[in-house]
Amino acid sequence: MKAEGRVFRYGDNVDTDVIIPARYLNTSDRKELASHCMEDLDSTFVKRVSAGDIIVAGRNFGCGSSREHAPIAIKESGVSCVIASTFARIFFRNSINIGLPILECPEASAEIAEGDKVSIDFSTGVIHDETTGKEYKAEPFPPFMQRLIEAGGLAEYIKENF
Amino acid sequence: MAMTMTEKILAHAAGLPEVHPGQLIMADLDMVLGNDITSPVAIKEFPRFGKDKVFDRTKIALVPDHFTPNKDIKAAEQCACVRAFASKEGITNYFEVGRVGIEHALLPEQGLVTAGDTVIGADSHTCTYGALGAFSTGVGSTDMAAGMAIGKAWFKVPSTIRFRLSGKFRPHVSGKDLILTIIGMIGVDGALYRAMEFSGDGVHSLTMDDRFTVANMAIEAGAKNGIFPVDDLTLQYLKEHGAAEPKIFASDPDAEFEKTIDIDLSQIVPTVSYPHLPENTHSAKDGKDIRIDQVVIGSCTNGRLSDLEAAARILKGRKIAPGVRCIIIPATQRIWLEAMHEGLFDIFVEAGCVVSTPTCGPCLGGYMGILAEGERCVSTTNRNFVGRMGHVRSEIYLASPEVAAASAVMGYIADPEEVGYEG
Numbered sequence: 001m002k003a004e005g006r007v008f009r010y011g012d013n014v015d016t017d018v019i020i021p022a023r024y025l026n027t028s029d030r031k032e033l034a035s036h037c038m039e040d041l042d043s044t045f046v047k048r049v050s051a052g053d054i055i056v057a058g059r060n061f062g063c064g065s066s067r068e069h070a071p072i073a074i075k076e077s078g079v080s081c082v083i084a085s086t087f088a089r090i091f092f093r094n095s096i097n098i099g100l101p102i103l104e105c106p107e108a109s110a111e112i113a114e115g116d117k118v119s120i121d122f123s124t125g126v127i128h129d130e131t132t133g134k135e136y137k138a139e140p141f142p143p144f145m146q147r148l149i150e151a152g153g154l155a156e157y158i159k160e161n162f
Numbered sequence: 163m164a165m166t167m168t169e170k171i172l173a174h175a176a177g178l179p180e181v182h183p184g185q186l187i188m189a190d191l192d193m194v195l196g197n198d199i200t201s202p203v204a205i206k207e208f209p210r211f212g213k214d215k216v217f218d219r220t221k222i223a224l225v226p227d228h229f230t231p232n233k234d235i236k237a238a239e240q241c242a243c244v245r246a247f248a249s250k251e252g253i254t255n256y257f258e259v260g261r262v263g264i265e266h267a268l269l270p271e272q273g274l275v276t277a278g279d280t281v282i283g284a285d286s287h288t289c290t291y292g293a294l295g296a297f298s299t300g301v302g303s304t305d306m307a308a309g310m311a312i313g314k315a316w317f318k319v320p321s322t323i324r325f326r327l328s329g330k331f332r333p334h335v336s337g338k339d340l341i342l343t344i345i346g347m348i349g350v351d352g353a354l355y356r357a358m359e360f361s362g363d364g365v366h367s368l369t370m371d372d373r374f375t376v377a378n379m380a381i382e383a384g385a386k387n388g389i390f391p392v393d394d395l396t397l398q399y400l401k402e403h404g405a406a407e408p409k410i411f412a413s414d415p416d417a418e419f420e421k422t423i424d425i426d427l428s429q430i431v432p433t434v435s436y437p438h439l440p441e442n443t444h445s446a447k448d449g450k451d452i453r454i455d456q457v458v459i460g461s462c463t464n465g466r467l468s469d470l471e472a473a474a475r476i477l478k479g480r481k482i483a484p485g486v487r488c489i490i491i492p493a494t495q496r497i498w499l500e501a502m503h504e505g506l507f508d509i510f511v512e513a514g515c516v517v518s519t520p521t522c523g524p525c526l527g528g529y530m531g532i533l534a535e536g537e538r539c540v541s542t543t544n545r546n547f548v549g550r551m552g553h554v555r556s557e558i559y560l561a562s563p564e565v566a567a568a569s570a571v572m573g574y575i576a577d578p579e580e581v582g583y584e585g
Contacts, residue, residue: 013350013439017547022526026229026236028203040549060351060384064545065526066286068203068302089355089386090286094302144186144316154304155210162312 001122003080003101005052008038008045009114012058016070016091019062025069033069034076051078054120056112058084062091068098075100081120083127083138085109096145097154103127108136164414166322167389168357171297171411175280183321183420191221192296193275194309195283197265197522198226202243203303204284208310216251217313223255223274223283224248225265228522233529263494263520266290266378266462271494276400277392278409282306282315287462287544289380293373294400295392295410300381320386321420322357322413323348327364329428334578336472337372338464338542338562341379342433344425346443354384356420359413361391364427370399371468378463379544382440432577434540435560438548446565449575456539457482457570458551459563460491460518461525464542467497469563474506476567479584482514483573489531491518515570527551533558540569 018041020033027033038045055074061084062070071094074082081101095102101122108127112118116131125138141149151157163180165173173181175189196204201224216222224244229237248256255274262268266287269275277295281288284306291298301315309315325344345352358380360373368376373390380388390396392410400408432446459465459473470492482488490510492498498520501507510517524531525543533539533552538559541551546558559575568576 015545015547017526017545017550021549022199022528025199025526025528026234026240028206028240040554060354063350063384064286064547066200066284066288066300066302068200068284068304071302072203086351086354088351088384090300090302090381093305097302097304097308142186148316154308155207158308158312159210159212162314 004119007116010057015064019070020073030076033073037073037077055082063088071095071100099153103138105138164416166413166417185319192279193281195223200284204306207307211311213311267493273404276405290378292377292389320357324419324422326362330367337375339433341376351384358385358388437557447577455537457488458541461543463544465493473563473567477513488515488570
């Protein structure tokens with residue numbers, strides 16, 4: 001599996017309240033959630049994002065509320081991967097469970113710039129910044145999580161195994 | 163192998179003789195929780211798990227507390243979805259308006275969690291039940307759906323940071339000041355993926371409500387869970403609330419902790435987290451220049467009876483400062499009734515506060531106290547992120563009920579020491 005797109009860059013501690021503000025949590029409609037994605041941090045995101053684009057952020061991405069609406073909004077907006085130095089733990093497991101690709105890579109998080117064109121090979125964990133020509137290697141997922149991702153998410157994994 | 167309390171509970175839940183940090187396990191669940199925001203997503207996902215019905219209709223709690231009483235048509239439809247599912251599946255712990263309260267105050271009060279339990283909830287503050295000596299953690303809706311389907315969840319066993327408490331609080335200091343101080347010390351990701359275990363002699367001086375508040379905000383340091391040892395006070399609480407027989411697990415003396423941080427409770431002062439992160443802590447006494455527009459006293463963090471009593475001690479015989487709105491939200495119906503019987507509502511209303519039905523409402527910017535552009539709120543809630551309670555250019559200052567009440571009286575961030583009690 002591969003991804004390729006332009007980079008939207010954000011800082012540390014991007015919380016789920018700015019990813020999808022609670023005033024929109026009176027719905028679980030994916031398209032509607034996506035139409036407000038990142039609204040309180042970057043009101044232009046929704047207008048600018050196109051399929052395949054990549055979010056690069058700093059530490060503790062997705063901290064705060066457990067709302068799965070946050071990774072759902074990001075995935076539905078077309079983002080192909082979120083790269084961060086670290087992820088908040090509930091956001092991390094929600095992303096794995098719903099099949100939003102995420103990668104922890106402090107070096108890539110520190111160096112990749114807004115607007116760079118980046119490609120990712122998920123089978124190797126290699127992140128290639130085509131704008132600068134630099135390559136980074138993300139930590140691979142442990143085998144259990146890889147099986148979960150390969151099954152297509154938690155629902156499929158459980159259906160097959162329990 | 164020596165294990166921590168968290169490791170022992172997880173080993174028990176996974177049916178393993180021992181577990182170690184980093185290990186991935188499948189654990190049996192004693193309770194699966196959801197609210198009116200997260201449950202509809204889980205309910206929609208549920209059919210994908212291929213099970214005809216839920217794993218155990220007595221081990222699921224559906225608590226529509228966030229946008230209830232229904233704040234708008236969409237919220238009403240989400241609640242209708244939860245109500246229909248509860249009815250179809252025969253969920254015994256579904257709480258309708260009139261019985262519902264804020265989930266993390268309600269479940270312990272109803273005796274639905276006991277020591278040694280393993281609990282997941284599709285709400286980040288599910289870590290609250292660690293106060294009862296349970297392993298309890300927040301997850302998303304898909305995990306909740308999986309939990310409802312098979313009664314299990316996957317976990318990576320966390321390593322543990324130990325907070326060794328000694329001494330006791332000075333007057334006007336509470337569990338909220340302790341947890342804000344700790345978050346200020348270690349940062350909002352200072353315990354990322356870790357367990358936070360609170361131990362030491364100082365623990366015994368903390369009331370159960372203090373412990374709930376401290377465990378509740380473990381997530382604000384990034385932790386997977388916060389946990390307290392089980393002592394006489396815990397056992398008494400569990401008994402009084404009709405909880406199941408406790409399963410007592412204690413950390414071995416030679417258990418491995420990633421780090422130990424010693425804290426003298428007598429050194430903790432009234433503390434306020436300034437915008438826009440809970441780690442941005444300051445002494446309440448340094449807040450005189452910060453004029454405020456609103457105060458909220460309530461939430462899963464600080465909406466319990468002792469919180470309301472603490473606020474009432476400050477507010478008794480006083481008036482809310484001109485230009486300030488003070489909203490008080492008892493966390494459950496039982497707390498509401500007890501507060502009324504104690505005469506706290508007379509104190510609040512005479513001071514100029516408004517008292518609401520139980521709801522999470524304003525904490526997450528839902529309703530019942532939304533902030534306009536440029537407004538500042540001192541709140542006993544748990545998050546002060548950008549836009550959390552309203553406009554993206556509004557500000558939230560997190561504090562204890564005493565600091566919040568003192569600030570409501572003064573019109574700026576105030577140390578309760580400065581205000582004192584009026585007789």
